[in-house]
Amino acid sequence: MARAVLELGDSLQAEATCPVCLELFSEPVITECGHNFCGGCAAAVLGAPPSPAACPQCRAPVAPGSLRPNRALRAVAELAGALGAAARRPRCPRHGEALALFCDSCRCPLCPLCRHGPDHRPHRARPAEEAAPQLRETLENNLVFLQKEKQRLKPKGETESDGLLGKVSSERQRLQDTFVQLQQFLQEQEAVLLAQLDQAHEELTKEHQDYVRSITERRSLLDTLIAQIEKKREQPVVEFLMDVGKTLSSCEAAKAPVPEPPSPELQRTVQNLSEVTQLVVGAVDKFKVNLLSEMDRERVKVTLDPETASPDLMLSKDRRTLRLGDGQQNLPDTPRRFTGSPSVLGSQGFTSGRHYWELEVGAGDSWAVGVAVESVQRKSSLSTALGKIWALRLGWDRQYTALHTSPSPLALREEPRQIRVHLDYEAGQVTFYNAENMMQILQFKASFTEKVFPYFWLWSQESYIQLRA
Numbered sequence: 001m002a003r004a005v006l007e008l009g010d011s012l013q014a015e016a017t018c019p020v021c022l023e024l025f026s027e028p029v030i031t032e033c034g035h036n037f038c039g040g041c042a043a044a045v046l047g048a049p050p051s052p053a054a055c056p057q058c059r060a061p062v063a064p065g066s067l068r069p070n071r072a073l074r075a076v077a078e079l080a081g082a083l084g085a086a087a088r089r090p091r092c093p094r095h096g097e098a099l100a101l102f103c104d105s106c107r108c109p110l111c112p113l114c115r116h117g118p119d120h121r122p123h124r125a126r127p128a129e130e131a132a133p134q135l136r137e138t139l140e141n142n143l144v145f146l147q148k149e150k151q152r153l154k155p156k157g158e159t160e161s162d163g164l165l166g167k168v169s170s171e172r173q174r175l176q177d178t179f180v181q182l183q184q185f186l187q188e189q190e191a192v193l194l195a196q197l198d199q200a201h202e203e204l205t206k207e208h209q210d211y212v213r214s215i216t217e218r219r220s221l222l223d224t225l226i227a228q229i230e231k232k233r234e235q236p237v238v239e240f241l242m243d244v245g246k247t248l249s250s251c252e253a254a255k256a257p258v259p260e261p262p263s264p265e266l267q268r269t270v271q272n273l274s275e276v277t278q279l280v281v282g283a284v285d286k287f288k289v290n291l292l293s294e295m296d297r298e299r300v301k302v303t304l305d306p307e308t309a310s311p312d313l314m315l316s317k318d319r320r321t322l323r324l325g326d327g328q329q330n331l332p333d334t335p336r337r338f339t340g341s342p343s344v345l346g347s348q349g350f351t352s353g354r355h356y357w358e359l360e361v362g363a364g365d366s367w368a369v370g371v372a373v374e375s376v377q378r379k380s381s382l383s384t385a386l387g388k389i390w391a392l393r394l395g396w397d398r399q400y401t402a403l404h405t406s407p408s409p410l411a412l413r414e415e416p417r418q419i420r421v422h423l424d425y426e427a428g429q430v431t432f433y434n435a436e437n438m439m440q441i442l443q444f445k446a447s448f449t450e451k452v453f454p455y456f457w458l459w460s461q462e463s464y465i466q467l468r469a
Helices: 002-015 039-046 071-088 128-232 237-242 244-255 264-295 382-388
Strands: 028-030 036-038 101-103 108-110 125-127 313-315 321-324 343-345 354-361 367-373 389-394 400-403 408-410 418-424 429-434 439-445 452-458 465-467
Touching: 002 071, 028 039, 028 071, 036 039, 101 128, 125 128, 128 244, 128 264, 237 244, 313 343, 321 452, 354 367, 367 382, 367 418, 367 429, 382 389, 389 439, 389 452
Parallel strands: none
Antiparallel strands: 028 036, 101 108, 101 125, 313 321, 321 465, 343 452, 354 418, 354 465, 367 389, 367 452, 389 400, 400 408, 418 429, 429 439
């Protein structure tokens, strides 16, 4: 049926098409020779002002005023147009029927046959003409929202990105300029000091050469005098006395000491230059340490808090080394002190930011390092406090475990002796690294809502925990 309607529409369109503009007739008129044209097409043929012309189809003369409206053909053209519009409507690819319905559940158009099929029979369906306005309004509302969101976000993101890009570029240039100036300053100072050292080297070399020449000359003089004296001592008295004064004067000259290098002035110069060199080396070393310290703002100097230390633990005087004592100490049992486990906290706690500290563990076992929140249980065993501790532990069996709600075994390729503990409060991360090669050992995910402290646990006299400066 649908196909027949389509074929009928095609036939009507062919009959209702103007031979001039090849469109459906619009206000068609008929000539005396029996041919039909759109009113506008016929007027174009006759010209302005109208004059006799030839029929576009049969070339018969067409006189102005001879055209008559063809109302019946206009009705056929309108019908063909309606049928064509219906034919152009999307159709069901399965049944060939018009998609006149809309399924609310599947959000897709349906034909009447699809509506009664098993896939859509339980669903609510309504006419497409009814569903389209409501969905169009919904899409319009979404469009307005998205456009506002675009206007709100785009400028902000672009402004922030442009600002950050500009800041990165300016900071890069400023850093380059600073290091260029520093390099120029160091090169200038290097040139001054090297010139002074080169001058001292030149003067020392000259003194050494003068000394060698003096020694050579003195050796030659001595050889000559020795030969003269050996010869003279065998001479007769008068002959012996004739030039003995000259020989004795030469002997006195030979006895004069030869100044040995370096001279006192050069010794003082070299000593001063050596002291300056030591000062420069020390200043550069100190500068490097200070610069790295200033740049590494995340590193914190952690010390052990004796007010929290278990009576079983011994703290060094600088509060940086932890060992297990021979027995319990007589310490006041305050609310802050651990008495249920051999634990201790760091003196400084954190409520924001990124921080890290490094430590060294001994060759023994039975230790744990990490972080704990301020409300960690202090009067009972370690197992009851696990939910508020995030730590790396080495047990008595040499097994490494991730210590939180329950111990989780870890398979490590190496036994770390130097450990970095990194805390990112906002991101809720506690990460452990082997500080010797910066390989990650373990990372915890958490959500902190209170102050977090460095945490240490030790239960072996063969072990120790030492915080690195």
